[in-house]
Amino acid sequence: MAVAQFDAVAERMGLDEGLRQVLRTCKREFTVNFPVRMDNGSTRVFTGYRVHHNEARGPVKGGLRFHPSVTLDEVRALAMWMTWKCAVANLPYGGAKGGVVVDPRALSTSELETLTRRYTTEISMLIGPEKDIPAPDMGTDARVMAWIMDTYSMHHGHSVPGVVTGKPVSVGGSSGRLEATGRGILYIVQEATRYFGMPLEGATVAVQGFGNVGSVAARLLCQAGARVVAVSDSRGALHDGHGLDVDAIAEHKRAGRYLPDFHPGDHITGEEIVALPVDVLIPAALEGQIHGRNADRVAAKLIVEGANGPLTPEADRILAEKQVLVVPDILANAGGVIVSYLEWVQDLQSFFWEEDEVNQRLHRLMTRSFHDVLAASEKEGVSMREAAYMLGVSRVVEAVQARGIYP
Numbered sequence: 340m341a342v343a344q345f346d347a348v349a350e351r352m353g354l355d356e357g358l359r360q361v362l363r364t365c366k367r368e369f370t371v372n373f374p375v376r377m378d379n380g381s382t383r384v385f386t387g388y389r390v391h392h393n394e395a396r397g398p399v400k401g402g403l404r405f406h407p408s409v410t411l412d413e414v415r416a417l418a419m420w421m422t423w424k425c426a427v428a429n430l431p432y433g434g435a436k437g438g439v440v441v442d443p444r445a446l447s448t449s450e451l452e453t454l455t456r457r458y459t460t461e462i463s464m465l466i467g468p469e470k471d472i473p474a475p476d477m478g479t480d481a482r483v484m485a486w487i488m489d490t491y492s493m494h495h496g497h498s499v500p501g502v503v504t505g506k507p508v509s510v511g512g513s514s515g516r517l518e519a520t521g522r523g524i525l526y527i528v529q530e531a532t533r534y535f536g537m538p539l540e541g542a543t544v545a546v547q548g549f550g551n552v553g554s555v556a557a558r559l560l561c562q563a564g565a566r567v568v569a570v571s572d573s574r575g576a577l578h579d580g581h582g583l584d585v586d587a588i589a590e591h592k593r594a595g596r597y598l599p600d601f602h603p604g605d606h607i608t609g610e611e612i613v614a615l616p617v618d619v620l621i622p623a624a625l626e627g628q629i630h631g632r633n634a635d636r637v638a639a640k641l642i643v644e645g646a647n648g649p650l651t652p653e654a655d656r657i658l659a660e661k662q663v664l665v666v667p668d669i670l671a672n673a674g675g676v677i678v679s680y681l682e683w684v685q686d687l688q689s690f691f692w693e694e695d696e697v698n699q700r701l702h703r704l705m706t707r708s709f710h711d712v713l714a715a716s717e718k719e720g721v722s723m724r725e726a727a728y729m730l731g732v733s734r735v736v737e738a739v740q741a742r743g744i745y746p
């Protein structure tokens with residue numbers, strides 16, 4: 340899918356065949372099979388990957404995934420998407436991704452730590468603040484990033500915080516990182532509603548998925564004056580036309596409970612949330628949630644993709660016909676990688692900013708990216724998704740051409 344998407348953009352841009360070959364393939368692909376001593380004394384061999392797609396624009400950056408279904412092909416595709424995503428945000432990075440084939444929930448904490456440290460050691464020739472900077476993804480978190488940073492630092496004889504991002508603040512993490520993706524969604528909604536001439540004050544919003552991204556976006560949108568009238572989780576959805584008490588719902592979720600047990604509010608099904616007559620719909624749960632069978636029921640004017648790939652290509656087509664503005668994931672949920680970049684910059688200079696300063700910089704970078712993509716979409720007469728890919732690819736092409744082919 341990643342290659343097909345790239346080929347379509349390359350065709351539209353008229354890229355020459357040599358450049359297409361360079362960008363269609365990943366530059367470096369590393370597979371490692373490594374042993375881990377388990378708590379019961381047995382030894383298990385795990386498989387891990389780290390892939391660098393393209394480093395023309397700078398060191399590579401991308402998440403590390405611990406999941407039983409990780410494959411080399413998946414890691415390659417995710418690395419390529421990271422290249423375009425970093426370029427759309429105009430960050431000085433290329434794209435990378437890593438993964439270990441493991442179910443982290445089936446390991447004890449000490450097994451998880453041993454696995455992380457051994458994997459880090461195995462890929463240590465690839466990573467580093469000037470080379471490749473991993474970050475959390477599915478199945479990994481700030482604790483795993485701290486173990487990677489510590490392992491790498493032990494090998495170098497001094498602390499190297501800039502080797503990973505998404506770390507705890509106590510070891511060089513950035514304030515504002517946890518909320519960054521949801522906050523980025525707020526900034527995009529602000530710009531997109533302004534573009535429509537629609538006041539955000541009083542605008543109605545439905546948020547699908549009330550996890551890290553969805554709950555932060557919902558809370559910040561309420562604070563900005565919008566009316567969040569519906570939210571959903573994996574078990575159900577809540578609706579109240581007068582606006583939901585998002586803070587109380589977040590408190591309820593933090594206690595480990597689900598939306599069907601929350602009162603007040605009308606309980607609706609997760610499927611119904613997609614069809615509510617709202618101004619803004621934010622799918623922030625899983626991929627493929629809006630598809631050929633429900634896209635024609637969407638009544639929102641604006642969709643901001645919090646999740647990765649929440650719309651299928653069929654849904655994209657139907658929504659374009661309905662003239663719904665879709666702000667694509669590669670732009671809308673870039674807040675996380677942007678604040679990762681700001682974390683890395685703070686680590687390199689050993690000088691840390693207050694959260695306000697981080698948020699201001701995030702705001703500048705998100706709004707600039709939004710307007711860059713919007714301008715490209717208007718100039719080329721294409722959707723914002725196509726425009727974002729074209730912009731990302733063209734920035735990488737420019738860097739590849741400026742550097743030339745070595746030797």
Ligand code: NAD
Nearest residue numbers: 520548549550551552571572573623624645646647672675
């Ligand atoms: P999360 O696990 O914190 O939250 C996911 C939420 O979705 C949960 O509330 C879950 O109950 C809900 N959910 C699951 N299935 C659902 C369904 N069928 N209908 C409605 N809700 C459902 O995850 P997250 O970190 O908030 O990530 C959400 C999405 O955003 C993912 O696609 C992720 O790849 C993407 N994303 C996250 C970040 C980040 O910084 N966390 C950055 C970029 C992209």
